[in-house]
Amino acid sequence: MKVLMINSVCGIKSTGRIATDLADMLTEQGHTVKIAYGRESVPKKYRKYAIRIGTDWDVRLHGGVARILDNAGFGSRKATLKFIDFIKEFAPDIIHLHNLHGYYINVEILFEFLKEYNKPVVWTLHDCWAFTGHCSYFDLHKCYKWQTGCCECPQKKEYPASLLFDNSRKNYIHKKKDFQGVNKLIVVTPSQWLANLVKESFLQKYETRVINNGIDLTLFKPTDGDFRERYNLEDKIIVLGVASAWGVRKGLADFIELRKLLDSRYEIVLVGVSEEDKDILPEGILGITRTDSVKELAEIYTTADIFVNLTYEDNYPTVNLEAQACGTPVLTYRTGGSVESVPDEQVAEQGNLQNIVELIEKYEGKGASIQSFYDKNIAFEKYIELYEEIW
Missing domain, CATH: 3.40.50.2000 (Glycogen Phosphorylase B;)
Incomplete structure (x- = not known):
């Protein structure tokens, strides 16, 4: 089985380590794995998996434009089209999405391809960005506009920050259109809380499963120190x-x-x-x-x-x-x-x-x-x- 994972980072931070740890287990079982990532460096031991989407310049440009136009996730067109060519060549049996925000990939182009490719897709949501018009979380501001359609975002200046325009309504409409209609997509959430939110969102038509995050118990254990x-x-x-x-x-x-x-x-x-x-x-x-x-x-x-x-x-x-x-x-x-x-x-x-x-x-x-x-x-x-x- 060939598995392609897509995440903002590879081998670092929580989501990047989840991807590489899963890749290690898959490889041990004889499967072939690649991890497409968008930003930051990759630890040497994980470079065997890593495929870079775009360049540092692409990330800076995507992020810079998003800071003005509030369109995070809709830049990086050229980098994404080139990455699609790689996917076709690699021909994965499973595509596993993780964090798609981070100014490195164009989600509209990616999902157009996923609908045509028609192979199984797993999408692990590590936050709420997939079904909002802007934010990754909304609890602090008690904002539930994502249930009906975002607008006038109270978190416009928070990640992914926009310093000028509020494009949350348009982002919401585009995500709703782009993210629906993938025939073989299953949403995975680390918590029941997030699964419940997904079932209230425009992603509700997809099957949703809960797989809790875990940790390395050989490292996190009672440990003496000074x-x-x-x-x-x-x-x-x-x-x-x-x-x-x-x-x-x-x-x-x-x-x-x-x-x-x-x-x-x-x-x-x-x-x-x-x-x-x-x-x-x-x-x-x-x-x-x-x-x-x-x-x-x-x-x-x-x-x-x-x-x-x-x-x-x-x-x-x-x-x-x-x-x-x-x-x-x-x-x-x-x-x-x-x-x-x-x-x-x-x-x-x-x-x-x-x-x-x-x-x-x-x-x-x-x-x-x-x-x-x-x-x-x-x-x-x-x-x-x-x-x-x-x-």
Whole structure:
């Protein structure tokens, strides 16, 4: 079986690693895999899979025009047409789509081809961009225009940002037309929450299945380290938060407020903050920039007494899995699919920091059970079973 995956990145970040990990398993089973990607560099060990769509210049041009015209996903015409020629030559049996936003591919041209090619297509949605006129998430703004037709987008200046025009209505109309009518397409979501949204969107005619994301349990496991000693936190109760990028959506402001509600016994540690974020963090919050060392991250998860996820928009955050796999209990807001990997008694309503404080005092240091469904290999086996079913 030949499988072609399409994603914005390859071998890096969460979606890129999902693609390459799945490619490794497919290759071990004797299948042929290529991963078409649009941007950033590819780790050396994954270059055997990688096919670049366009160039850095194409991405900059697509992104630059989208910043003015608000038409992300509808640039890169020449690069996409050239990529279509590659698909015809490679002749995959299965095409697996991941993130199509990222200023690297023209979705109109791609879907015209998919309808003509008439081979099975799996589309894993990692956010909501596929069925909105602009945004990747809309919960924070309580905007549900995507259910009837987007317009006057309240998130025009947020990713994929437009600094001038609001093209959300036109984008919505084009996506609705372009993304429907693929005969053999199955939508996959990592969370039931997102699956439920798909069933309310213009993608509702497609079969939708839930395959939860997983993590590498050989890496994320209870791991000893000297984190407390290095940061002089031996006598502190550590409340941990981890994100690839912080901001309002990930609850940075709430962590700052939470600091005011916790006494001096506690130290909040936030991993993934930028240098700019560090400048606004008060005493009692330790900001650490992103680490690319999984071992170091596992040490931090293990050392923490409690992991707190104050996200306001999320699909199925793997940080919840990673913390629990390292034996640390997780608290989260009732947000999207974040609740699907956390016991219900450890969930608080969005913004209820007093409840979070109560839960911290109740669950800190109690430990978390490591569940088999965390294992990424289970997810990949389900994908391969799906491939074989529709092939």
